[in-house]
Amino acid sequence: MKHVFIGALAMTGAMLAAGSTAYAEPAKPECLAGAKPGGGFDLTCRLAANALLTTKIISKPMAVTYMEGGVGAVAYNHIISKRASDKNMIAAASTGSALLIAQGKFGKYDESAVRWLGALGTDYGVLVVAADSPYKNLQELITAYKSSPADFAIAGGGAVGSQDWMKGSLLAKNAGQDPKQMRYVALEGGGAVLTALEGGHVKVGAGDAAEMSKHHVAGKVRILAVMAPERLPGDLKDVATAREQGVDIDWPVWRGYYVGKDVSDEDYKWWVDAFTKMAQTPEFAQEREARGLYAYTEVGEAFDKQVKIDVARFKTLAQEAGM
CATH class of the missing domain: 3.40.190.10 (Periplasmic binding protein-like II)
Incomplete structure (x- = not known):
């Protein structure tokens, strides 16, 4: 694995309010990109890492770790088997991840094996x-x-x-x-x-x-x-x-994130609140547009449901296409 850090200077702000309770930010925030540097997963991790730091939602740079293999399959299995309860780590995903899961190309694990966190942009x-x-x-x-x-x-x-x-x-x-x-x-x-x-x-x-x-x-x-x-x-x-x-075709290519299945509800909520707050800032809009992405924000349970809807849709499309 390779990893780099996004941002040179730590910024202030150590807690994010979540309702009436303040949950501690992750001590060592990290984003797992399931491919070599420079691709779509890298872009997705850097979008979150840069924007979270720029908006002072995290107070220290987020590490980006690279783990190639199976267009995200190796990273998916790593989160499930090794980092299932790690609140520090988020992993990059895309519409392509949902498509591969639908085709059974992520191994024995399906879309319910992780907690889907949110999407922060789309093509x-x-x-x-x-x-x-x-x-x-x-x-x-x-x-x-x-x-x-x-x-x-x-x-x-x-x-x-x-x-x-x-x-x-x-x-x-x-x-x-x-x-x-x-x-x-x-x-x-x-x-x-x-x-x-x-x-x-x-x-x-x-x-x-x-x-x-x-x-x-x-x-x-x-x-x-x-x-x-x-x-x-x-x-x-x-x-x-x-x-x-006159042709009923939509193909959004969302850029999103997931965390381990055993991350606590409180820590999951911290990330959901962080993404929600960040997505409302002009700094985030600039980061998203700089990466050629269009506005699309879906976080928490709504995004979890959307991913599962996408996987079901892709299973049908794959069957119709003879895959």
Whole structure:
């Protein structure tokens, strides 16, 4: 394992009020990122670590520890088996974690093996074509795909069964085609997807809004649909959602956290209150936006319920896709 510390100076403030009782902040706050430095889990840990310190909710820097393996599976099992009652440690998670749990790829443990703490931001799935593609909207793409699915190679930054694969499968499903027959090209990240699109090697890319938006604005690719319940602000304000185009697809990519199953109710509440207070500050909004995330805050029991709803939904989608 590797670890680094976020922030150079300790700040004041040692307690966070929780109703009428003040629970002590964790003595050695730590965030576990289930991958190498630089990826989405790292981003998620650093978001919490920077914002908690900047807003003075914690008085000492939060360590970020890296434990790669199984796209978060090794870290998940570590929390359950070694740190189940450790109030100091939170772990990073994402929509992809829920998808992998739904497919049984986190081993013998399911979504009830930890306490889901909260989500502090989100991205959204997108479907993208090359700038010179003849398809101007999602319905045109669906119609073309339906008539000749073998002509459409769809690239994503992940293997079969990943989030990008699932986004492509939703296109196939809405075109009345079998997702298992989809010509999916598994690439290493969104950058490779963009290169494949620009080079004409694939006709469609599945990815995330934050990663693709600047290339859309630059005219290098065209985002046909955002998988969000409503239009996104900023650079993508003129891009219609899938729902607006008559296709009932949402794919939020939340960035969240969990703690061990045996963390006490009092310590769990401390973290819930900390996230709630932090999320209301302008400092946190700046940290979130700097990481290309959109506003989405869900904490405590509400988030725990949402994760379990997501896992159930992904199980259904995976079954429909033949996974």
